[in-house]
Each structure stands twice: as structure tokens, then as C-alpha cells.
Amino acid sequence: MSDILLILITAIVALAVGVYIGRLLLQKVYKQQEVAARQKAKAIIREAEINAEAIKKDRMLEAKEKFLKLRSEFEEESNKKKNIIIQNENKVKQREQHVTKQMEDNKRRENELNKEKEALNLQLEHLHKRKEEVENQHKEVVAQLEKIAGLTASEAREQLVDALKSEATTQASSHIKDIVAQAKLTATKEAKKIVIETIQRTAAEHAIENCVSVFNIESDDIKGKIIGREGRNIRALEAATGVEIIVDDTPEAIIISGFDPVRREIARLSLHRLVADGRIHPARIEEVVTKTRKNIEEEIIEIGERTAIDLGIHGLHPELIKMVGRMRFRSSYGQNLLQHSREVANLCATMAAELGLNVKHAKRAGLLHDIGKVTPDEPELPHAIIGMELAKKYKEHPDICNAIGAHHDEIEMTAMISPLIQACDAISGSRPGARREIMESYIKRLKDLEAAAISFEGVNQCYAIQAGRELRIMVDADNVTDEKAAQLSFDISQKIEKEMQYPGQIKITVIREMRAISYAK
Template sequence: MDILYIVISLVLGLLLGVLGFLFLVYLNNKRIQESRIEANLIIENALKKETQILIESKEKALNIVSKSEKELNTRKFDLEKSERLINEKEIKIQNTTQSLEVKKNNITDIETKIKNKEQILDDITSQKVLELEKITKLSLEDAKNLLIEEAEIQSKEEIQKRYLNYENEIKIESNDIARKVIADSIQRLASEVVSERSVSSISLPDEDMKGRLIGREGRNIRAIEAATGVDVLIDDTPGMVVVSSFDPIRREVARISIERLIKDGRVQPSKIEEIVDRCKSELEENIIKSGQSAALEVGVSGLPNEIIKTIGELKYRYSYGENVLQHSIETGWLASLIASEIGADPYKAKAGGFLHDIGKALTHKIQGPHAEIGADLCRKYGIENDICDMIAEHHNDNHSSVEGFIVSSADAISAARPGARHNTLENYIKRLSEIENIANNYEGVEKSYAIQAGRELRVFVNPEIVDDSKAQSLSREIVSELEKNLTYPGQIKVMVIRELRSIEIAN
């Protein structure tokens, strides 16, 4: 039985295997058939697309050929048209060339005729010139020179007349404008008149205080003089202490110190040194504040600290009773106003006017004119050269810039205002007399006059004793003598006048 089952199983397995194989063959054939059908469809589609592409390509090619033929025909037409135009232009050029040749020949003929006529005219002119030379007895060159000389004379006379007329008109107009500018500037500034004076005397409350200031064997007064560097005079004026010093800062320190010692009542060398040191510190701070306030008031910025400090020292410097710091502020404003009116640089003029007298703060320390001292100081601390030149030239007649002239004018206007400076009549007359006496002491001087408040000296000499060369040397000698023997503000202009008169009487 077991063998039968095995055989039956094998037969069944074999049948199933055959059936499976046949089924697989069937499936494979079916797939192959479907693939062939799909391939045929793809081929048919490809053939259709190929046919369509060929048709489209042919159409595009036909279009391109059509367009090319049209463009070719258009270009051919344009070329033919251009050729016609060129041919026409060539014909015109040929005609023009022929016409020009004809004209050229005509011009050549005319030039030949003109040359012949010019030759005839030259011959006639030469003949006439010879006849004129015989008649006038002048050559052609002499006649030309004579005409040129007459023309030059007439031209010079006409130019001189016009120059004088223009000069007079300009003088009249410039004077009117100058008066208006100065008047407007002074009116716009309208500052108060400065009438302060340097205080060099202190009142004593009683004689006891006078003794305490002197001290035992004069030790207190010597301590004050040693600490402040001034001369203290007590016995010369009753009830007063007089402080004398060329240095205004030292004099101010001494004045404040003595006033505080009198108020405190304790006068001894140690106390004197303490108060003097305190006063020096306070005064130095006050000087810097005064310089800063003045620069701020005028509107000049960026000044170095040393310049600010020196400007502040001018608060204690006076010239003919006028406070130099207030004068500097006023000159700066006046210079700025004048510069604005005439179209110059207002800031440079303002700075030059504000700093023009800065050298007066150092005249007790440095020898020389205050204008040069001030200019050197400003150059040292980097102030602009133009401003330094204004400071150096503010007492000169010649100026390197318009602003320099403005600063000089503003300085004179500020000092010349009524009440700005004051001096006693006795001192004023004495100073003028001293100036005149120095000139009168020289041989050949007949008379001399100090004018313009002592700023100019006119010396009249005998022409028989003093010749021209000696007059020049005499002016230099008088200037040297004035600088050596007199102290005066600003400058003195010396003018030596030599006049020769010849008088005859007809009977």
C-alpha cells in the first residue's frame, strides 16, 4: 500500500508539475504577445510623429526660404536704389568740379588783373610820395613819426584828464562811503566811555595802622615789598599808602594785600606772606576768567591758554586812563563792523582788533614796541600769520591786508572818542613842549610844531644851513633822540620840511 501511495503521489506531483509548466508557458506567451502589440503601437506612434515632424520641418524650411527670398529681394532693391543715388551724386560732383575749374580760371584771370593794377597803384603812390617829400621836405618815416608823436601827445592829455576826473570822483565817493561806514559802525557799537584809572593809593584809617604797616625798624614794609615786588611809600602822603611799580599785576596784588592786612589788623611777616600768596592765586584766577569773558564777549574762539591769560592781564593795564582790555574789546567789535560793511573778513578783523594791544601786557618785561611784542607772542602760540601781521602793523602807515588797515582805523576811532582817554592839560602841554624842544636843539632848525596830540612832529629848517641830504639824516637823529629821552604811546612821525623861497622886487 505504501508503495502505491508513493507512486500515486509521484504521478500526481508529476502531473501538477507539467500543468504548472504549461501554465507558465501560457503566461509567457501571453506576455510576449502583449509586448509585441505594445511595441507595434509604439512603432506606429513613432512613425506618426516622424511624419508630423517631417511635415513641420518642411513647412518651416519653406517659410525660411520664403523670408530669405523676400529679404534678398528687399536688399537687392536697396542696393539698386543706392547705386542710382551714387551715380546721380557722381554726375553732380563731375558737374561741380567742372564749374569750379571754370571759376578757378576766372579767379586766376582776376588776380592777374588786380596785381597789374596794384603795380600801377604802387608806381603812382611812389611817385606821389616823392612829390610830397619834395614839397614838405620830410621823408616818409619822419612823417610817420611826426603823426605818431602828435597822436601820443593828444592821447596822454586825454588820459590825464580822464584819470583826474576819475580820481576826483573816486575820492568823493570813497570819502562819503568811509564816513558812512565809520558812522554806522560807531552807532551800532555805542559802548560806554571808559574812565577808570589805575588805583595805586590806599587810605589809612589812622596813624596807628600806619605804624603797624611799617613795623619795628621797617620789617613789615620790607616784607610787603619783598613779597609783592613793589615800592611802598607811606610817609610821602598823609593818611595814604602809595604803591609804585611798572608791573600792573604786582601793583594790584600789593594793593589788595595791603587792604586785607588793614582790614585784618594783624600785620606781621608770616601773615603778610600768607595774604600775598592768597591774593596772587585769586588774582591769577581772576585774570584767566577776565580773558575768557573778554574772548567770549567779542566772539573770538580757539585762543591758546597763554594768550587768554595775557589778555586777562590787560584788565589791570591802562593807557591815558583808558582800560586796555576794554579798549581791545571795543576795537575788535569796531573792526568787525567796518569789515562787514566793506566786504572784508569780519572774523579776521575782529581777532586782529581784539589782540592788537596784547603786547602792552608785556612791555614791562620785554624791551621793544608793544606791537612787535604782541605779534611775536601770537606767532609763538600759533595764531594765524595774517592776524599777527595786523598786530605788528596797527601803528604803521602801510598794511599787508585790508583787514590790517581796518584794525588800525578801529584802534584810532576807539582811542579818539570823546572821554575815552584823558590826561591833564599840564602833562599834555609838557609832553608837546618836550617833543618840540628836542627838535629845536638841532642846528638849522627854525621852528617845530607837535601836532595830532603829539603823534606827529613837523620841523622847519633853514635851507641855507640844511641841505637835502642833511634833512634826511636830521629826521633820523630826531627820531633817535625822541626814543631815547621820552616815553609816549604809539609812534611819533617826524617830518623835516626844507623850503627855499626866492624873492625879487620889480621897481
């Protein structure tokens, strides 16, 4: 029992001693850690102070550099302005010196002129005296002649004039009769000879423009892609190009219908690119049609330049060259307008050479005589007058302007080449099969349809399709509501009924498309 107590006491004492020793050790460890932490904190503070000092120096250097740079720029700008001011002052001084010199010269010249004026006055006085002497002598001579002849001067003058007039009238009448007789014998023969030789020496092709183009495809499977889901692709293509796309049972072919050859060509090329690319959807269709329209505009300029080069015509204004290119896609009574104008130019050049006139002016006027038919706005004026105004606007020769304006007798012919243009225009158009008047009146009716619809407010685009049996009108969705679209369709139909004549009936379709566009950035 005493041993157990002793062990317990020993254990308790040992435990107390251990706890105490452990506590001392912990305090020592904590103290060491505190010292280390303080040293580390001092090191961090010292390092931070060093970094701050370095950053401060860098910022000061940057500020100094920026200040020096701004100072140099300011000094440079100040020097430039100072130099400009000095130059202006020098110019002003030079101008003042020049003005002063001019004033001195003017003053000297004025003195010289005054001296010359005085000398002239003396000469005039002398001439007046001399004139009076001559008149007195003339009166004396006339009085002596009147006494000798027994007639006054006025009576003698009248008798002489009557005698000369009678003799001149007799000779002139004789010459006129001879000239008229000779002209009657040779004029008709020479005119026919020149016209026949001109036609024989000029060979031109004739292209009859139709209202239908055919787009060939390799497989009928492509038709489904072109039509699209619920017809959205074909509707987008028709809306973008303004033509009618006919996809029927015709094997491996799609029909493009429209009276405007430019629209048909844009639709045909756009279809070709879409089919070759394989991606056919409304957004892609609009993108391709926009690119194709731009390419067609470039092609029009190229056609105009090539035509001018082929005919040897130089110095045409770029706008006139563009209009010449647009003739390629325009028909006149079914005759291709560019081919017709080229033929007239060649005919005029040949006739002018035969008659000894200006060949270059004749050829230039022949090419431009129908330029008024391809103006974009097409005002209510004869195309000859429009063409003449365009030629004047772009600084063409007055003879060329007169020939253009007078080739349908809208104005008087004052240039020698004007009758040639009129004759060659008639020769080119009167060949069998060259023109079809029905086609021209048909196209004019379609254009009048589009013009009647486009005149209403809110209409963006208008296309006559289905051979003029349908009018499709695209309106601005922001300005035209659904109710207003219905009213607009009715108003356009009423205007067409009152102002136009047409067979059957015309369907007016107003399309109001709302688009919401946003961009993911």
C-alpha cells in the first residue's frame, strides 16, 4: 500500500514537473516564433520600402520623360506656328511691296495715258479740221457734177442701184435654174449611192430581247433546294431580284421571267452561284444577289469602255460610258439598243466620210443618239431631249448635242451631221426583223405599272411579274402597318384602274416583312 502511494506521488510530481517543463518549452518556442515573425515583418517592410522607392523613381523618370516629350512637342508646335507666322508676315510684306509697286506703276501709267490723251485730243482736233475741209471739197465736186449731169446725187445713185439690181437678179435667176436642174439630176442618184454603199459596208447583228431566260441545272433534285422549306428560298430570291422564278415540270431547267434584262441576268447569275455553292437560304440569297448586282454594275462599265474602244471613240465622260454599257440590257422596239447604237455609229461614220464631214463627231453622235433611253429616273420628256441635255451636261460638242436632240425632229437641226443621225437611225430600225413594236409597248406598260406603285409613300421596291398580271410591292415595315398595307394595295389598284389600260386583271400584292436584327459580340 505504501509503495502504491509512493508511486502515485512520484507520478504526480513527475507529471507536474513535465507540465512545467513543457510550458517552459512552449513559451520558448512561441518566443522564437515571435522573434522570427518580427524579423520577417521587418524584412518585408524593408523590401516594400525598397520596391516603393524603385517604383517612385520609375514613376518620376516616366513623368520626367513625358514632361520632356510634351515640352519638346509644345516647342516644336510653337516653332511651327512661329514659322508660319513669320512666313505669313513675309508674304504680307511681299504683297505690300507688290501692291506699292503696282500703285507706282499705275500712277506712272496714268501720267503716260494723260499725255497720250492730250496728244490724241490734238490729233482729233486736226482730223476734225481736215474732215471739214474734205467735206467742203466733196460738196463743191458734187455740185459741179450735178450741174454737168443735170441730176442730183440721190437720183443718180438710185438709177445706178436699180440697174445693178436688175442685172444681178437676171444672172442669179439663171444660175439658180442651172443649179436646181443639175441637183435634181444628181441628188437622188448620189443619195441612193451613199446609202447603199453605207449599208453594204456596215454589217451589224440584231438581238431580239425576250422576257424569259432559262437556267439549266444538272439534276431536278436541285429544284427542291431552290424552292426551300414552304417556298421561303424562292420567295426571297424573287423579292431580292424582282423577277418571277418558274419551277415547273420542265426537265433540268428553271424559267426566269421578267421584262427587265438586267434583273433577269442578276437572277440567273445569282442562281448559278447559289447552286454551285450549295448553301441556299434567305440570308445567303440576299448576300449573293447584292454581290451579283455589284458585279453587273462593273460589267456595265466594262461593256461601255469596250464599246468606246471598238468604235475608236475617246474622252467619253465616265457617266456616259456607264450609260452606253446599260444599253446592252435595254431594247428599243425589240432591237438591242447597244447593237442599234453601234450600227448607227458605223453608218454615220461611213456617210460622213463620203460627204466630207467630221467622221469622229458623226460616230460619237451615232453612239450617243439614244442615250436618253437609259436614264435611271426617266422623266416625262422625249428621249432625244434627255439625251441632248445629258450630252450638254458632260461637255460634248454642240454639233453632237444638236444631232442627238434633233434626230426625232424635237428641235431644229443646226449641225451638218444632224440629218445623218436621223437617216442612219431610220436605216438601222427599218431593216426587216430588226424591231418589234409590240415588245416596246409591252415593256413600257410594265414600267408604267412599277412607276404607279413606287409613287406611293412607304413603298421601297416594286416589281411587275407574271407578264404584267401581278405587281409585287415591298413596303417599309416601320412606316406601313398591316392596316395601311391593305389600304395601300387598294389605293394602288384604284390608281392603275383610272390611269392605265391593260388586258384582263392585275393582282397587287403588298409584302410587309418585319425583321429583328441583333449582333452577338
